[in-house]
Amino acid sequence: IAKVFYTHAGCTLVALNPFQPIPHLYSLDVMREYHSAPQPQVNTLKLPHIFIVAEEAYRNVQGQVEPMNQSLVVSGESGAGKTWTSRCLMKYYATVATSSQKCQDTVEKIERRVLDSNPVMEAFGNACTLRNSNSSRFGKYIQLQLNGSQLLVGASVQTYLLEKTRVAFQAPNERNFHIFYQMMKGATEKQRLEWMLPLEQDFAWLPHAEKTLEEDCLQETVEAMINLGIDEGKRTQIFRILAGLLQLGNVDFSPASEEAQSCDLDGHSKGKTAYLLQVPLDELQSCLTVRTLRAGKQSVLKPCTQSECGVRRDCLAKVIYAQLFDWLVTFINNSMCADNPTWCNFIGLLDVYGFECFLLNNLEQLCINYANEKLQQHFVAHYLKAQQEEYVTEGLQWSFIRYQDNQGCLDLIEGSPSSIFSLLNEECRLNRASDAKQFRVRLQKELSDNASISWDKLSKEPHFTVAHYADKVSYQIEGMMEKNKDPVPPEIISLLQKSQDSLLHSLFADGDRESEGSRGHSKVVTVVSKFKNSLESLMKILHSTTPHYTRCIKPNPDCRPLTFKKEEV
Numbered sequence: 001i002a003k004v005f006y007t008h009a010g011c012t013l014v015a016l017n018p019f020q021p022i023p024h025l026y027s028l029d030v031m032r033e034y035h036s037a038p039q040p041q042v043n044t045l046k047l048p049h050i051f052i053v054a055e056e057a058y059r060n061v062q063g064q065v066e067p068m069n070q071s072l073v074v075s076g077e078s079g080a081g082k083t084w085t086s087r088c089l090m091k092y093y094a095t096v097a098t099s100s101q102k103c104q105d106t107v108e109k110i111e112r113r114v115l116d117s118n119p120v121m122e123a124f125g126n127a128c129t130l131r132n133s134n135s136s137r138f139g140k141y142i143q144l145q146l147n148g149s150q151l152l153v154g155a156s157v158q159t160y161l162l163e164k165t166r167v168a169f170q171a172p173n174e175r176n177f178h179i180f181y182q183m184m185k186g187a188t189e190k191q192r193l194e195w196m197l198p199l200e201q202d203f204a205w206l207p208h209a210e211k212t213l214e215e216d217c218l219q220e221t222v223e224a225m226i227n228l229g230i231d232e233g234k235r236t237q238i239f240r241i242l243a244g245l246l247q248l249g250n251v252d253f254s255p256a257s258e259e260a261q262s263c264d265l266d267g268h269s270k271g272k273t274a275y276l277l278q279v280p281l282d283e284l285q286s287c288l289t290v291r292t293l294r295a296g297k298q299s300v301l302k303p304c305t306q307s308e309c310g311v312r313r314d315c316l317a318k319v320i321y322a323q324l325f326d327w328l329v330t331f332i333n334n335s336m337c338a339d340n341p342t343w344c345n346f347i348g349l350l351d352v353y354g355f356e357c358f359l360l361n362n363l364e365q366l367c368i369n370y371a372n373e374k375l376q377q378h379f380v381a382h383y384l385k386a387q388q389e390e391y392v393t394e395g396l397q398w399s400f401i402r403y404q405d406n407q408g409c410l411d412l413i414e415g416s417p418s419s420i421f422s423l424l425n426e427e428c429r430l431n432r433a434s435d436a437k438q439f440r441v442r443l444q445k446e447l448s449d450n451a452s453i454s455w456d457k458l459s460k461e462p463h464f465t466v467a468h469y470a471d472k473v474s475y476q477i478e479g480m481m482e483k484n485k486d487p488v489p490p491e492i493i494s495l496l497q498k499s500q501d502s503l504l505h506s507l508f509a510d511g512d513r514e515s516e517g518s519r520g521h522s523k524v525v526t527v528v529s530k531f532k533n534s535l536e537s538l539m540k541i542l543h544s545t546t547p548h549y550t551r552c553i554k555p556n557p558d559c560r561p562l563t564f565k566k567e568e569v
Contacts, residue, residue: 003562006048011386012379012549013053017081020561025049026088028095035096050085053548054092060546061345062150071348071545075375076552077470078354079132079559085552086142086351087118093144093347097152113336114144114155116224120332121157123182123221124325127166128175128208130358133559134215137163137177138325139352139371141538145343154338159329160352160371160538161531163364164322165483167245168205168314171358175208177321178215180246183239185209186218194236195243196272205249205317228335237503241324244276245317253289253309262289262303277320278500287495288312316492323507348545350375350538354552355470362476363483366420367531369468370413373406374535376469380405382547406469409452413466414532418446420453420464421528424484428526434481436462484526 005016005025024030034051035058057070072089074082094111121140129135139160147153170176184206187197203209225235250269256262265285274281289309293300304312355372356365391398414421423446427439440455440462447453452467462477496508555564 004047006050008048009551010383012383012551013048013050015050015076015081015085015550015552016555016564017079017084017552018562019555019559026091031092031095050088050550051092053550054089055096057347057546057548058093058097058150061146061347065546067544067546068345069348069545070346071350071542071547072550073350073375073379073542073547074550074552075352075372075379076354077131077554078129078135078356080354080552080554082351082354082552083122083126083134083136085550086349089349090115090118090142090144093152097144097146097150110152110154110336110338112227113229113332114152116227117142117155117157117332117336119220119224120228120328121159122215123179124177124328125159125162126215127163127177128211128213128215130171130173131356131554131557133213134178136351136353137166140350141541142349142351143346144349145338146345146347147338147343150345153342154336156333156337157329158534158538159325160534161364161367161527162322162325164318164325165364167321168249168317170205170207171360173208175211176205178213179221179242180206181209181213181216182218182221183242185212185216191239195239196247196276197243203246203249205246228332230331234503237501238324238328240276241320241501241504244273245320247272247276248313248317251288251313253306253313255306256303260303262286263306263309265289277496277504279495279498283495283498287489287491288316290491291489292491312489312492315488316495319488319492320496320504320507327503327507348541350542355468357471357473360476361473363480363527365473366413366466366475366480367528369466369470369473370410370531371535372470373410373413373468374539377406377410378539378542378547379549382549408450409466409468412447412450412452420447420466421532423447424480424528425526427481428485436477436480439477439481440464484528486527 003018003022005018005022007014030049031051034049034055037055053072057072060070061068074085074089076082094115098108098111121138122134122136125136125138125140126134127137141158141160143156143158144152145154145156166174166176175181180203183191183195184197184203187195192198222235230238247269250267251273252266253263254266256264265288270285271281274284277284289304289312291302291304291308293302352371352375353368356368358365388398411419413419416422420443423439423442427434427442443453443464444455454465454467454472456463456465456474459474463474464477465472465474493508496504499505499508553569556568557565
């Protein structure tokens with residue numbers, strides 16, 4: 001085996017995931033070698049490498065080549081090595097874009113914090129899936145901020161669509177976020193007592209805890225949190241809240257003996273949950289089992305069914321975890337972001353979830369694959385433009401080639417006046433129970449002219465199939481409307497505002513706008529609307545920068561080292 005993992009395809013670097021450590025390929029000496037080379041280009045001495053892409057972007061900033069801001073776009077399917085590649089790029093800039101003279105302490109502090117943002121965000125935002133043991137369950141765009149001397153003076157991170165449903169639901173053979181397993185496996189005896197996590201206790205939301213991954217290291221996460229400036233008091237609060245979520249997952253409901261009464265909470269976990277989240281037990285119980293219906297100025301209490309209680313429990317976990325994740329991202333940004341006057345250019349690193357196609361696909365996969373469609377369109381346009389500019393430079397005779405892009409698929413998903421997103425939002429604005437079959441009929445009626453959508457007539461489950469650039473994906477409609485509404489009952493916000501835990505309380509201090517409107521969900525901005533808007537902002541940034549594409553390849557589906565199956569690539 002040649003053991004060559006990089007090659008060039010036009011202006012794109014292709015990176016093959018070796019599925020084993022190759023430490024000599026990313027050493028400090030190799031970084032310095034590429035940084036000091038006369039030209040960061042492919043020749044007999046310099047084989048294709050991720051550091052060539054990094055150095056080319058850096059020299060563009062140094063040379064003030066317009067547009068001066070750069071974007072490194074790392075794409076590929078889930079498990080292809082995007083997160084690892086982004087890590088390598090950050091290490092490269094933290095090594096070469098630093099001063100060797102004055103203010104060394106400040107520089108080292110910034111470098112350290114930029115690098116330590118990775119293990120924290122991966123612990124809280126990554127999980128083991130069927131395709132990848134360290135799958136990013138959120139997208140991120142990191143801007144490395146450079147001053148007039150092209151030295152690294154800070155960084156900021158923008159995140160996209162955390163898959164918060166994973167906290168309360170893990171697909172078969174998949175795991176929850178890494179941080180929960182790190183706590184279970186890395187806690188000291190004292191911490192186990194504080195967090196109420198006895199070794200012998202099983203947790204419903206912690207499947208496959210017996211599986212050990214290299215990502216299960218609590219010490220690395222804690223050290224990174226310390227370096228970022230998260231003090232012991234805040235760390236204690238964070239871990240108590242997470243432990244409370246694990247206990248919440250063990251709360252079950254038994255039907256009431258009489259129809260007019262609310263369900264009962266079973267077991268000891270309810271008391272532990274209330275203690276760890278620092279909320280009153282009786283209010284936790286009523287929040288999960290009783291709905292408040294408002295009619296004008298009057299309020300009516302209505303007991304929830306057993307299944308409704310489960311939905312409210314899951315909602316409580318999801319809203320806490322999502323707010324905690326956002327708090328961490330804000331803290332990280334405050335910790336490493338430079339003041340505006342000190343930086344003038346940036347190099348952006350984009351690491352988004354790869355294209356996904358599972359046995360069951362829902363709103364999360366639709367949003368993820370929509371993001372990949374947008375990036376694919378940007379990539380194709382940039383790639384062809386770069387190739388045609390090269391032809392002109394070399395004086396080659398050529399004529400413009402019309403190419404088939406994925407605009408039809410994007411029109412299907414986000415277009416106007418009718419698209420999957422617009423119809424989904426319209427359905428969510430109607431104050432009525434969701435009906436998957438009825439929505440399927442609407443899709444067929446409104447969108448059947450688009451060649452990118454189809455239906456399996458033999459399937460009994462309401463669904464639609466989208467022909468993406470990478471593959472056809474069938475999406476379940478059941479549950480999609482509820483996920484898009486993402487309603488938070490006002491009782492949940494009210495409960496969390498009464499928490500005696502100062503961190504948890506602060507996350508929801510102004511949380512009224514997060515909850516349902518008094519007349520249903522009409523006031524709530526939907527998930528796809530928020531995601532579409534944030535993605536449009538990202539695309540504006542990408543269009544305003546010089547892009548550098550790295551396409552990561554997963555050479556085999558089983559993640560076996562040094563194994564290449566050409567039919568899979």
